[in-house]
Amino acid sequence: MSYAPEKKMPLVVITGRTNVGKSTFFNALISKRQALVSDVAGTTRDSNLGVVEWGKGAFDLADTAGILDAAVLSGGKIGGDDIDSQTQKQARGHLDNADLILFLVDGKAGLLPEDKALAAGLQKNKSYRAKTVLVANKIDSFKLAPEAAQFHKLGLGEPFIISAANGLGTGDLLDVIMKKLGRKKKLRPAETLEEKIDVAIIGRPNVGKSSLLNSILGYERVIVSPVAHTTREPQNTEIIYKDKKINLVDTAGIARHSRTAIGFEKAGVMKSLGSLDRADIALLVLDISEPLTHQDTKLVQEIVDRGKSLVFIFNKWDKVALRDTKKWTRVLYDKMPFALWAPVQFISAKTGEKVSKILDLVLLMAEQRKLALSESQCDKFMKAVIKIHKPAKGKGTRAPRLYEFQQTEYDPPVFSIRIGSNDDLHFSYVRFMENRLRERHGFTGTPIRIKVVKFKKSHTTYND
Numbered sequence: 440m441s442y443a444p445e446k447k448m449p450l451v452v453i454t455g456r457t458n459v460g461k462s463t464f465f466n467a468l469i470s471k472r473q474a475l476v477s478d479v480a481g482t483t484r485d486s487n488l489g490v491v492e493w494g495k496g497a498f499d500l501a502d503t504a505g506i507l508d509a510a511v512l513s514g515g516k517i518g519g520d521d522i523d524s525q526t527q528k529q530a531r532g533h534l535d536n537a538d539l540i541l542f543l544v545d546g547k548a549g550l551l552p553e554d555k556a557l558a559a560g561l562q563k564n565k566s567y568r569a570k571t572v573l574v575a576n577k578i579d580s581f582k583l584a585p586e587a588a589q590f591h592k593l594g595l596g597e598p599f600i601i602s603a604a605n606g607l608g609t610g611d612l613l614d615v616i617m618k619k620l621g622r623k624k625k626l627r628p629a630e631t632l633e634e635k636i637d638v639a640i641i642g643r644p645n646v647g648k649s650s651l652l653n654s655i656l657g658y659e660r661v662i663v664s665p666v667a668h669t670t671r672e673p674q675n676t677e678i679i680y681k682d683k684k685i686n687l688v689d690t691a692g693i694a695r696h697s698r699t700a701i702g703f704e705k706a707g708v709m710k711s712l713g714s715l716d717r718a719d720i721a722l723l724v725l726d727i728s729e730p731l732t733h734q735d736t737k738l739v740q741e742i743v744d745r746g747k748s749l750v751f752i753f754n755k756w757d758k759v760a761l762r763d764t765k766k767w768t769r770v771l772y773d774k775m776p777f778a779l780w781a782p783v784q785f786i787s788a789k790t791g792e793k794v795s796k797i798l799d800l801v802l803l804m805a806e807q808r809k810l811a812l813s814e815s816q817c818d819k820f821m822k823a824v825i826k827i828h829k830p831a832k833g834k835g836t837r838a839p840r841l842y843e844f845q846q847t848e849y850d851p852p853v854f855s856i857r858i859g860s861n862d863d864l865h866f867s868y869v870r871f872m873e874n875r876l877r878e879r880h881g882f883t884g885t886p887i888r889i890k891v892v893k894f895k896k897s898h899t900t901y902n903d
Contacts, residue, residue, distance in 0.1 A: 450499045450537050452533045452540050453503060455557065459576060459721070460603050461502050464543060467606060469490065488676065494613075496619055496621070503711070511565060512534070528668075534567060539572060539620060540570050544598070546575040547577040555593065561595065562594060567711065573595040574612065575587040576603050576607070578607065628675055636719055638687050639747075639783060640724060641722065642724035642738065642752075646724045646726040647724055651754060651794070654788045685801060688718065690714050690715075718747055719805060720750070722750050722797065723750070723752060725752065725753050726754055727753040727756060731770070739778050747886075749778060750801075753767060771783060780886070781885075804883055804885060807881050807885055808849070808882075809856075810849065812846045814845060821856075824875050831865040831867060841857070842857035842894045843855075851886055852888070853888045856892070859893070
C-alpha cells in the first residue's frame with residue numbers, strides 16, 4: 440500500500456550546478472539548519488524538503504542535488520543505477536512537479552560554462568522556462584551588485600541578488616515568490632501546523648533504512664544504494680495515515696567509530712542524533728542477516744536515555760530460511776535486556792512483507808506515550824501491587840514504607856514513589872512496579888521512569 444505525502448501547497452525547487460550554495464539557501468529560507476552544508480561538491484544527494492511560511496502563505500521547498508549534465512533539464516535520457524544517475528533522476532522529478540524553479544548561480548565565482556549549459560537546458564524545456572526565476576547568490580553587499588550583471592547573458596531575465604549566508608535580499612525574493620505562486624494557485628494560510636508524530640528511522644550504515652522508508656511510502660522518496668553513508672543528512676517526509684500526520688525522518692547511518700569520522704560524515708551522524716532528540720518514536724533498523732553488535736546496543740541506550748519510544752525492526756527477513764520469530768526475539772532481548780518493553784517487527788523492506796504493520800504500531804505508541812493516570816488510578820495500582828509483592832528493601836534492616844505514588848509527567852511517562860526518609864527501596868522492586876504498570880495500562884514501546892523520593896514527614900503509607 441502506498442502512503443504518498445499530501446500535496447496541498449505549491450512546490451518551489453532550488454536547482455543549479457554543484458556547490459553554488461543551494462543547501463545554505465535552503466536553510467536560509469526555511470529558517471533552520473536542516474540541510475547539510477559543505478564545501479565538497481555533491482554533498483547533497485537526496486533532496487531536502489521543508490516548509491517556508493512567509494506573510495500570509497506557505498509553500499513546500501525542495502533542495503536538489505547539483506545538476507551534472509544539461510541533458511537532465513532538456514529531457515535527455517538518464518541511464519545507469521549509480522548514485523549520480525539516481526540523484527539526477529530524483530532532481531528532474533522535483534523539477535517536473537515544481538510550481539516554481541529557483542535557478543541559483545554563484546555571484547562570487549561569476550558566470551561559468553556550466554551555468555550557460557544549464558540555462559540553455561532550462562530554456563529548451565518550455566515547461567521549465569516558464570516557471571524559472573534566476574537567483575544570484577553570494578552577493579554579500581549591495582556594493583557587489585554590479586557583479587550580477589553578467590548573468591543577464593543567460594537569457595533568464597533579471598537576476599535576483601541575494602546572500603544566503605547573511606540573508607541579504609532573501610525577504611524581497613520571498614515576496615516575489617509568493618506573488619508568482621499566488622497567480623498559479625491558492626496558497627495555504629501560514630497557520631500553526633497540526634500536531635504530528637515525529638518518527639526517526641535510525642541504525643548502523645547499510646541496514647536498509649532508506650529502503651524501509653521507500654517501502655512505507657510506496658515510491659522512491661530517497662536514494663537506495665549498497666554504499667555505506669549514501670544518506671548523509673536527515674530526510675523529512677510527512678504523510679497522512681488514518682487521519683494522523685506522521686513525519687518520517689530517514690537519518691544517516693551511525694557508524695561504529697563515529698567519533699573519529701571526518702567532514703560531512705561526522706556532521707551527518709550529529710544530525711542523526713539531533714533528529715533523534717526531536718523525535719517521539721525511533722524505528723531502530725537491524726539487519727537480521729548480520730549478528731547484533733555493541734554499536735546496536737549503544738544506539739538502543741541513546742534512544743532510551745532520550746526517553747524515546749522504540750520499535751526494533753528486523754529487516755531482510757526474506758533472507759532467513761527458518762523463520763522462528765520467538766528465537767530471534769529471545770536473541771535480541773538477551774542482548775538488550777534493558778529494552779524488553781520495546782516491540783519487535785520482522786519485515787523485508789525489499790519485498791514489502793509486514794511493512795504495513797509499522798505505521799499501525801507507530802500510531803499505537805504515539806497514543807500510549809501520552810497516557811496520564813489519575814491520582815485514583817495510581818492509588819489503586821499501588822495498593823494492588825503491595826498485595827502481590829511487599830516492598831523489597833535495599834540497604835538497611837527493615838522493609839521500606841511506601842507513601843505517595845503519582846504520575847508527574849507524560850510523553851514520555853514519569854512516576855514518583857515516596858519512601859521514608861531512612862528507608863531504601865531495592866531497584867528490583869522498582870522494575871517490578873514498572874512491569875505491573877505495563878500489564879495494567881500498556882505504555883507500549885515507551886520507556887517508563889520511576890523516581891524514588893525520600894519523604895521526611897510522617898504520612899499514611901500503603902503498607903502500614
